[in-house]
Amino acid sequence: MPAFDVILGACVLYAALLFVIAFLAERLSVRGRARWLRGPVVYTLSMSIYCTAWTFYGAVGYAARSGLEFATIYLGPTLVLVGWWTLLRKLVRVGRSQRITSVADLISSRFGKSNLLGGLVTLLAVVATTPYIALQLQSVTLSFAVFSDGPQAPDLNAIALWVAAGLAVFTIVFGTRRLDANERHDGIVAAIAVEAVVKLLALLAVGLFVVFTVAGGPAETFRIIDASPIAEWQVQPGRWVGLTFLAGAAFLCLPRMFQVLVVENSDERHLATASWAFPLYLFAMSLFTLPIAAVGLGRMPEGANPDLFVLTLPLAENQEALALFAFLGGFSSATSMVIVAAIALATMISNHVVMPIWLRSGPPGALVSGDVRHVAIRARRVSIVAILALGYAYYRLSGGGEALAAIGLISFAGIAQILPAMLGGLFWRGATRVGAALGLGLGLLIWGWTLFLPSFATGLPQAVMASGPFGIDLLRPQALFGIGGVDPLLHALIWSLLFNTAGLVIGSLLTFPSPMERLQGAAMVNVFRTKPGARGWQSTHVEAEDLLVMAQRILGPTEAQAVFRSAAIRQGKAGYLPDPDQEFLEGLERELAGSVGGATAHAMLGQITGGGSVSVEELMRVADETAQIMEYSARLEAQSRELARTATQLREANEKLTRLSVQKDAFLSQISHELRTPMTSIRSFSELLRDGAGTLDPENRARFAGIIQDEAERLTRLLDDLLDLSVLESGQVTLRIEEAQLADVLDRAIQACDGGGPVMIERSGRAEMRLRTDPDRLAQVFINLVTNCRKYCRVDTPRLRIVSRLSGDAAEVDFIDNGPGIPATEQQMIFEKFARGGDSRAAGGAGLGLAICREILGRLGGSIAYLPGQGGAAFRVRVPLAQRDVHAAG
């Protein structure tokens, strides 16, 4: 057995060699002299990362345990490559035209650049890949352990840690050097191709050695196989179909496979080579699996781990160099898988988890492209370290051993959940984001419940496994909906994919795709209709219709249809779908740019017409424009709301002013009249007195002088009333509020009017009430009412009844005369200014009395109203009581 140091040394040397190869390849690539690196052979060899250490070592173990079933792992990819070659071509075409960077990006892009879906797929990929990376670390440490039987047993965990660290460094150095739009990594691909050759040759060498040296020739080998327990294994058709399907699905959906198949692809014609060459590679890889397993079972001691037969058989035959070669083959399988998986996952994490969060939380001003690249590269480096740390942690926590062996197929089943969204997205334009998210979510949930969690010893409690959660038998993890007795893997696969697909279909049928989804759906489903490179417009009605649908969303149906119709008419076509020629497209772009901004319009049209892709920078501009438009429209909305409010206020103010102005004009006109009328008499009579000094008889002279004095007094009263009213109306009046007896105030008022004329005043009712009021002002009101009666009550024996009573929290005083009363038509008007009763000649007032009364009572918290139907003119005055009397009254 070679010394452990030798193994370690070989390992380090081999790693150094890979570094050198990757470095040289990078340099050649930078100088543009690495065309062969981008050839179909290297492309095919890079696919070999499908064959991990699990395949390299584990296939033999699988065969030893389950016979030919291991072949399904190779059969799946072979069927995809040979039988559904066009699907791969479509994937590659879409990937190139849309600059897809990962399988998460594919799903996210297809469904309208959905961050949710991208994040979901990323999560799924991390969950499913972490155990797989742990498995690789385990296989490397196990293979190390084979060589370390000696006394100086090395620390296996330390080895695993060093391997993980070394892989992290390699991946960071060659995986995150540049941030290419196409995300290709020439150095890594070159190193992987070398590793692919090494692991194939190693396996072939071990196989040939076993067949020809150990077994003694092919014939002898067949005899050994027939004699071994492997021959007795029965093929289970259900499991075979299921596993083949699973392997095929994983081949398409595994992040690392997507990386080499689609992202690293430089020319889709290479697929033609790969479609026959890679199955051949797989065939070669599997050629000696059965012989090694059968011979190992026969030769190796009871209890030997069949997973390590590839190593232990040559060692048992003392073929140390061969064993070392086999070790390097296994090492290659493990490392190449880990490197590509780490790159793929890091890309997904940085693009679909870190960047969205950073873009959302980062300062919006800092969004220059250099910043984005910087953040992206750093995020990838951190992600790579995190992924490998996660793998190492999983390896340590799971304790290695058997628990990891089963994880390969479980990971496959998890990854296969991406398949419905991927195929739906590529072939069904009706698939929507909601459908994809629903399907993925359901599939993930069922996979986790039925397969992933039960795979841990402590994942689910025994009671749940036996009788379902909360005793719900229908939800038993391995017998969902009561259907038990099925192989757990098949059970989980069928249910998860069934619900996944149903979720996708139902969710998609129930929802309407957003414009972006429609665009992306059209671009991906119809990817073969457009020629890459050229503008490649193909005028079909379907696409003109797509344009119309998009334009309607943006411009509104009426305007969009008008634009299309007028274009159709210009082209001399009937209907509303014009030929989408260059001129029409440019016009449409301008039209759309008016609504959504230039970058968005260009990107949208580019999507439909050229199947072109949207770059990060374009998306940034689109987002900028959208934000600007939204902000602008929000501002406009606020402004127009403000304007409308101001306009309403202005209109109201203007109406009020107009009303006030009309009132003011009427008032001034009225004042003018009221002032000029007495002035007219004064002027006339004073002229007569002056001019006729000698001719006027004394009687006339005295009469004229009396008239002048009367009219002067009338003028004074008018001015007093006007001032009084003005003060009352403006609220500048100072009231002297005190407690007063209603009877006292009435007495004062009547006394003041005494001698004014022959009016009989009869008082009745309760007058002993304490009021809270301004007694002088209240007396003014009463005087006014008595005076009014004297002026207007034209009967032979005028009588005024004054009746007072308690009414609620106020005193009520009615003034009712026996005159003709006020006609119903004028009752509404009497409290307005200058509203004199019809007969004004004798009134001698300006018609402000009642207006003043109303103002005074308003200030005093009371009221005055006309009482119709009382025989004569009747007014009712209400005055608030003092607080004490209110309680007494209550």
Add this chain to the structure above:
Amino acid sequence: MTDRQRVLLIEDEPNIIEAIRFVLSRDGWQVATHPEGRGAVEAVRDRMPDVLILDVMLPDRSGYDILADLRADEALRDLPIMVLTARGQSKEREMALEIGADVFMTKPFSNAEMLEAVRALAHRRDTA
């Protein structure tokens, strides 16, 4: 003195009536009065004055309405009418002249001006 010139004064302010009556009577005019809008047109028809003095601000009816009614009557079309108003805006004057007033006089007025205007109106009627 039966051929004294007759003036009809339609006015509601007693003191103004008194002043105008005194001034015109002294000048030899026979002055009749009517105190309100109601019956004013009939009063004019009954008395057929040589000159009519019409106040605009009557308590029950606008003097302009009365003026319009008078001018609508063929027999009264040429009746000299002086309109008196306490509202002195030029708008009022234009309106009065348009409806058919011959003279527009603002209160307060000077007695001499008023008398002169009445004389002129009567003279114009005589010479017409």
